[in-house]
Amino acid sequence: MILSMDEIEIKLVANPYSVYVGTGWMELLPPFVEGQARVPVVSDRNVWRLYGEGLKNSEEVYGLPELVPVLIQPGESHKNMKTLEKIFAAFAENELDRSGCVLAFGGGVVGDIAGFAAACWMRGVRYIQIPTTLLAMVDSSVGGKTAIDIQAGKNLVGAFHQPSLVLANPALLRTLPPLEFQSGMAEVIKTAVLSSEELCAGILSMEPGVVDPELECVIRACVRFKGDVVAQDEHEGGLRKILNFGHTFGHAIEAKYGFKKYTHGQAVAAGMRIAARYGEGCGISEKGISSRIEALLKRHGLLIEEDAVDLIPWIRNDKKTHGEAIDLVLLKYIGEPVVIPTPFSELERTLKKMFKK
Ligand code: ADP
Ligand code: ZN
Numbered sequence: 642m643i644l645s646m647d648e649i650e651i652k653l654v655a656n657p658y659s660v661y662v663g664t665g666w667m668e669l670l671p672p673f674v675e676g677q678a679r680v681p682v683v684s685d686r687n688v689w690r691l692y693g694e695g696l697k698n699s700e701e702v703y704g705l706p707e708l709v710p711v712l713i714q715p716g717e718s719h720k721n722m723k724t725l726e727k728i729f730a731a732f733a734e735n736e737l738d739r740s741g742c743v744l745a746f747g748g749g750v751v752g753d754i755a756g757f758a759a760a761c762w763m764r765g766v767r768y769i770q771i772p773t774t775l776l777a778m779v780d781s782s783v784g785g786k787t788a789i790d791i792q793a794g795k796n797l798v799g800a801f802h803q804p805s806l807v808l809a810n811p812a813l814l815r816t817l818p819p820l821e822f823q824s825g826m827a828e829v830i831k832t833a834v835l836s837s838e839e840l841c842a843g844i845l846s847m848e849p850g851v852v853d854p855e856l857e858c859v860i861r862a863c864v865r866f867k868g869d870v871v872a873q874d875e876h877e878g879g880l881r882k883i884l885n886f887g888h889t890f891g892h893a894i895e896a897k898y899g900f901k902k903y904t905h906g907q908a909v910a911a912g913m914r915i916a917a918r919y920g921e922g923c924g925i926s927e928k929g930i931s932s933r934i935e936a937l938l939k940r941h942g943l944l945i946e947e948d949a950v951d952l953i954p955w956i957r958n959d960k961k962t963h964g965e966a967i968d969l970v971l972l973k974y975i976g977e978p979v980v981i982p983t984p985f986s987e988l989e990r991t992l993k994k995m996f997k998k
Contacts, residue, residue, distance in 0.1 A: 647861055651783065651868040653803060653875055660783060660807040660868065662861045667699040673769060673805055674742050679707045679735045683728060683755035684746040685715040688773050691816055696746065708744070709735050713751065717900070720750045720790050722798075728758045742767040742805065748774035748821070749781040749905075753796070756787030760802035770807040774817060775825025776906060778809040779832060779863035784871040784881075795900070801876055811860055814852045822850055824906025826941040829863055831886050831913060834934055836866040837976045841937060849941050883978040886970040887913030893955035894947050903945070910943035915996075919949075920971035922995040925981070927974050949996040953989050 649660040661669065674680050682696065689712055700708055711731040713724050737743070745755035745768055752770055759768035770782035788799025814822065826849075833840040840862050847855055867884065874881040891912030894903065903911070917934040920926030938944045956967060966984045973979055 649861065649864050649868055651803075652872040656803045656805075658803060658805055658807070660809065660864050662778070662809045662811065662857060662864060664810055664812060666808040666810060668703050669806065669808065670699070670705055670769070671703055673767070674706055677706045677741050679709045679737075680705070680742060680744060681711045681728075681731055681735050681737055682708050682744040682746050683711045683713065683751055683758065685713050685748070685751050687715045688747045688751070692746070692773070692813060713754065715750070717750055717790065717795075720754050720788075722789065722791065724754060725758060725789055728754065729762065732758065732762055737762060737766065739763045739766060742769060744769050744771055745782075745804075746771045746773065747777070748772065749777045752777050752782050753786075753788050753799075756785070756802055756804065757789055757799055760787050760800040765802065767805040768802070770804045772807065772809050773813045774821055775814055775860075776821070776828055777825075778811070778814075778860050779825060780828040780867065782807050782809065783864055783867050785875070795895075803875075807864075809860065809864070811852055811857045814856075819850060820904060823942055824904040827887075827906030827910040827913070827938075827943055829859060830934075830937050830941065830943070831884075831909060832863040832866050833937065834913070834972060834975055835883055835886055835978050836862070840866075841933070841975055844937055845940055847940075879980075882968055882980045883970055885968075886972070886978060887916050889956060889959060889967060889969060890915040890947075890949065890952060892959055893952040896955045896958065897952065907943065907945055910938050911945040911947040914938065914945070915947070915949045915952075916969070916971060919969070919991065919995065920973075923991060925971050925973060925979065927972075930972055930975065933975070949992050953985075953992065956988070957985060 651658050689710055697708055711728055713719055743755060743759045745752045756768055759766050772778045772782040785801045785803035787802050788796035791797050833844050843859055870881055887909045891909035894908040894911050913934060917931035921931045935944055966982050969981045969983045970978055971981055
């Protein structure tokens with residue numbers, strides 16, 4: 642019997658899959674790895690040290706094939722070609738064939754690189770996401786974006802490759818460093834303001850940094866929202882762009898500080914603050930929206946002030962820019978995002994006017 646688990650269906654036409662949030666999920670694995678002699682489990686050294694033994698125990702409990710750890714160094718700086726090569730070598734060594742399946746057991750870094758390795762291996766093998774960070778549970782493990790970083794930029798080499806299954810156990814978040822937890826909360830807040838008043842209210846009343854049933858409900862709501870968006874726009878042709886709320890400014894902030902000062906989530910939090918003020922300042926957003934978003938950010942220790950005008954050159958370098966314009970995601974109301982194609986010249990003028998020092 643499966644306890645405390647809700648199935649969330651990601652209704653993609655070609656390759657639908659399910660996300661399970663809760664405990665007791667390992668018993669869903671066997672049919673996905675049936676007939677495989679060994680299953681490569683891409684994970685990072687921290688995650689494996691904490692949870693590797695537990696995962697290995699499920700071999701016997703659920704009659705799984707041998708789970709072979711393919712361990713990478715933790716951190717975004719290792720999401721690169723060199724690590725990818727090592728993963729491929731491990732796939733070869735374990736005779737992973739076209740019918741095989743790979744597990745991605747870790748945070749966003751592991752999910753991105755393992756997913757990309759699976760997308761490339763023999764032109765694509767199946768993979769299962771077992772996210773262990775809040776960010777990965779609510780954001781990166783759902784939607785099929787996989788990538789590695791190269792010198793020229795983050796996530797520049799990648800593919801859309803949907804997982805076959807996502808198993809998220811919030812109990813694993815108890816060991817997550819506070820900063821990583823907070824970083825994930827930024828994506829939670831992003832999802833909440835894009836989706837509904839109800840979710841925003843839940844996030845405002847949540848106990849910050851605590852893993853409890855309320856957090857589990859919030860994770861489910863975030864996955865459901867992202868899943869619906871992705872199902873409507875798998876390859877980011879339109880609607881999916883809304884998920885970039887706060888990210889244009891956030892990416893610029895990350896780049897400005899050489900990806901060192903802030904985590905991705907913190908940068909996105911600072912970016913959402915700018916986007917909210919921008920939306921309100923140019924009359925697109927309902928009055929008061931920026932102070933409401935700031936209250937959510939503050940509650941979770943994410944009220945971060947960054948100068949908006951300084952970001953202009955960094956925004957111009959964003960890979961999402963096309964020609965002389967950028968798609969800005971703004972909020973009309975909570976739960977009602979709009980994508981506004983904005984020429985750089987206009988963006989620059991408005992930012993200077995609104996955020997003059
Ligand atoms: P993100 O999901 O934010 O992209 P990463 O994959 O870089 O994050 O993981 C962030 C850090 O947290 C890494 O050092 C990773 O090893 C560690 N980590 C991941 N999951 C857990 C966990 N459940 N408990 C403790 N540390 C974890
Ligand atoms: Zn993000």
